[in-house]
Amino acid sequence: MLINTIILFFRDALPIFVITTILISLLHQQGIKQRWYVIAAFASVLLSLLLLTTIDDISRTLDDTGREWLYAFCYIVCYFLSLILLGQLVVVNTQTRRQRCFRNRAVAMALMAILMTLNGANFLIYLTGFWYQNNASNVLTTGVVLGVGICASIAVLLYFFMAFFQRYCRIVREILLIFFSAGLLMKASNLLIQIDVLPSDNFLWDSNHVIAENAEVGQLLTAFFGYDATPTMLQLWLYLSAIMLAFFVLFRANPTKLNQRKTVSKEAV
Amino acid sequence: MINTSMQFIHGVVITLLLLSFSSLAKRAEFQLTLNNHLFYPAEIEIPENTKVKLIIHNQDDTPEEFDSFDLNREKVIFPQKKAVIFIGPLLPGRYEFFGEFNPNSAQGTIIVVPNKLAPDRTESDTNAKKFPSNNTAMKEVSYVN
Numbered sequence: 001m002l003i004n005t006i007i008l009f010f011r012d013a014l015p016i017f018v019i020t021t022i023l024i025s026l027l028h029q030q031g032i033k034q035r036w037y038v039i040a041a042f043a044s045v046l047l048s049l050l051l052l053t054t055i056d057d058i059s060r061t062l063d064d065t066g067r068e069w070l071y072a073f074c075y076i077v078c079y080f081l082s083l084i085l086l087g088q089l090v091v092v093n094t095q096t097r098r099q100r101c102f103r104n105r106a107v108a109m110a111l112m113a114i115l116m117t118l119n120g121a122n123f124l125i126y127l128t129g130f131w132y133q134n135n136a137s138n139v140l141t142t143g144v145v146l147g148v149g150i151c152a153s154i155a156v157l158l159y160f161f162m163a164f165f166q167r168y169c170r171i172v173r174e175i176l177l178i179f180f181s182a183g184l185l186m187k188a189s190n191l192l193i194q195i196d197v198l199p200s201d202n203f204l205w206d207s208n209h210v211i212a213e214n215a216e217v218g219q220l221l222t223a224f225f226g227y228d229a230t231p232t233m234l235q236l237w238l239y240l241s242a243i244m245l246a247f248f249v250l251f252r253a254n255p256t257k258l259n260q261r262k263t264v265s266k267e268a269v
Numbered sequence: 270m271i272n273t274s275m276q277f278i279h280g281v282v283i284t285l286l287l288l289s290f291s292s293l294a295k296r297a298e299f300q301l302t303l304n305n306h307l308f309y310p311a312e313i314e315i316p317e318n319t320k321v322k323l324i325i326h327n328q329d330d331t332p333e334e335f336d337s338f339d340l341n342r343e344k345v346i347f348p349q350k351k352a353v354i355f356i357g358p359l360l361p362g363r364y365e366f367f368g369e370f371n372p373n374s375a376q377g378t379i380i381v382v383p384n385k386l387a388p389d390r391t392e393s394d395t396n397a398k399k400f401p402s403n404n405t406a407m408k409e410v411s412y413v414n
Contacts, residue, residue, distance in 0.1 A: 228341065
């Protein structure tokens with residue numbers, strides 16, 4: 001049960017740690033303090049508990065497809081929140097900077113709160129379901145602590161990776177956000193295919209024998225890029241379109257981003 | 270920027286609505302039961318290149334998550350409740366699934382067989398055989414640890 005707890009925690013928590021690191025890094029670059037994250041985390045804890053108590057009823061709605069609809073909708077919303085964020089990340093000293101920073105903070109908070117709520121509720125289902133089974137609480141607690149350690153280590157490495165690579169690629173954070181949000185659309189498409197809303201053709205390929213989705217590398221790739229070992233044509237099209245649209249939004253909103261980016265002062269916003 | 274996003278959202282909604290007409294089609298149903306962290310039957314045969322509806326009943330007092338990397342499916346089943354997922358169309362072969370909360374015990378396989386060998390499953394047939402224990406099309410295989 002210990003290993004299983006770590007694996008499940010890793011699966012649900014890693015995307016949270018990844019997006020947290022990316023967003024903190026992105027907003028920190030704009031001089032935005034990290035208060036927004038505390039508010040988002042607090043809100044998502046409450047929302048996770050609320051979702052946990054209602055998810056059973058939600059699941060039974062719409063011919064037992066309510067949970068998929070809810071999660072898919074939220075993931076799609078998260079993708080568009082990422083687009084809004086990418087479209088406003090230009091960091092130049094304009095009069096609208098303060099307004100943009102406020103909007104960025106609100107969008108980042110919403111993005112974080114939604115993802116933490118969904119993934120948090122997922123893990124809480126497991127945790128609460130087995131907490132009283134055969135004195136499993138000690139094992140579960142140990143698993144969570146170990147899982148937090150692993151995820152935190154990856155988050156720290158990611159933070160310094162982004163800081164290091166910014167010398168060579170100034171939009172490394174934005175690129176990671178684009179792939180992460182496209183991965184959310186992949187998750188949404190999987191859920192919609194699962195409930196027969198989207199058509200599912202035969203899989204284009206099965207790369208499980210190269211990188212297994214359930215292996216550590218596979219889980220990392222899933223968290224960072226939305227890796228799917230068995231995609232359909234529709235999913236591949238959706239994934240590539242999502243990435244292209246995000247890059248289009250990024251460069252359209254910030255046409256001279258690479259040349260003109262100016263870091264704002266570190267003053268608190 | 271926001272206008273562009275709104276137009277794209279409208280496009281996505283319309284596309285989803287158009288694509289979702291496929292869900293109006295009636296699918297063959299297959300039943301799966303989870304009891305004492307074991308799937309019954311542990312093997313299910315379904316026809317090739319056909320989308321089918323899989324109904325999973327959780328008779329345990331703990332939640333379980335149906336998971337399959339081969340099928341690309343993942344679904345939480347609450348205690349004493351059922352869950353519905355659609356699988357296929359698939360090529361002939363074996364597709365493993367497991368319970369993510371109890372992966373050592375809750376394991377099973379979807380066997381996709383060529384159409385000539387597949388069971389002819391109509392809706393009335395499905396309703397008559399709500400639970401798979403009497404179903405000749407499905408094989409119940411004892412779990413061996």
